[in-house]
Amino acid sequence: MSKKRGFGGGKSFGGGMPNMGSLMSQVQKLQEEMEKTQAALADEEITVSAGGGAVSVVVTGAREFRSVTIKPEVVDPDDVEMLQDLLLAVFNDAIAQAKALEDERMGGLTGGMGLPPGLF
Numbered sequence: 001m002s003k004k005r006g007f008g009g010g011k012s013f014g015g016g017m018p019n020m021g022s023l024m025s026q027v028q029k030l031q032e033e034m035e036k037t038q039a040a041l042a043d044e045e046i047t048v049s050a051g052g053g054a055v056s057v058v059v060t061g062a063r064e065f066r067s068v069t070i071k072p073e074v075v076d077p078d079d080v081e082m083l084q085d086l087l088l089a090v091f092n093d094a095i096a097q098a099k100a101l102e103d104e105r106m107g108g109l110t111g112g113m114g115l116p117p118g119l120f
Contacts, residue, residue: 030109037105038062046097050090055083059094061101 041061049056054074058066074083 033109034106037109041102041105044101046094046101048090048094048097050093051086055086055090057090057094059098061098061105063095063098063102065091065094 042064044061045058045066046061047056047058051074054071056069060066068087070083074086076082
């Protein structure tokens with residue numbers, strides 16, 4: 001008599017597929033941790049300045065600008081381009097620092113999973 005073989009019996013299909021319930025639980029836990037991290041980033045502030053402190057901005061880790069400060073002595077109606085250049089420099093630097101902070105915090109959550117960057 002031969003036994004009929006099937007896919008049941010509590011064994012994993014394919015010899016190595018993870019349990020779907022366990023995988024879904026891990027994904028849900030990761031999603032919860034990512035939401036907590038994103039909320040913490042929204043509360044964290046980064047202050048960036050340019051021109052020796054002549055222009056500064058405060059941006060959150062979620063890349064939302066909170067404030068801009070321009071020292072009055074920098075405002076020269078005959079040299080508006082300098083002020084524009086300082087503003088561009090400080091905004092670009094602030095965005096780069098906020099992105100680096102986000103990458104650092106999120107990378108800690110997904111780093112060991114081998115996921116492509118930006119997936120979550």
